Amino acid sequence: xNSGEATELDSPLIPKLLYxxxxxxxxxxxxxxxxxxxxxxxxxxMTLPYLETLKDMGASPAIKFTFPMESTSLLDNIxxxxxxx
Numbered sequence: 001x002n003s004g005e006a007t008e009l010d011s012p013l014i015p016k017l018l019y020x021x022x023x024x025x026x027x028x029x030x031x032x033x034x035x036x037x038x039x040x041x042x043x044x045x046m047t048l049p050y051l052e053t054l055k056d057m058g059a060s061p062a063i064k065f066t067f068p069m070e071s072t073s074l075l076d077n078i079x080x081x082x083x084x085x
Contacts, residue, residue: 043077050074 050071057065 047074047078051078
């Protein structure tokens with residue numbers, strides 16, 4: 001190879017790919033931290049956002065709502081006072 005020849009490492013894409021790799025690495029690190037923090041969350045904590053969403057929906061002028069199927073089991077747990085997952 002002559003010293004004047006361009007190589008694949010001279011590609012203008014290399015710095016962009018290295019930057020993207022750093023961004024993805026940081027994103028994965030953040031996801032791992034979120035996962036670790038979420039390990040200690042109990043059912044009551046998980047229920048709170050659902051209840052806040054229901055409150056917001058109740059304040060809406062809409063007359064029709066769509067509920068995910070998982071909401072029915074959540075409401076059953078609330079009705080029974082079940083604190084298990």
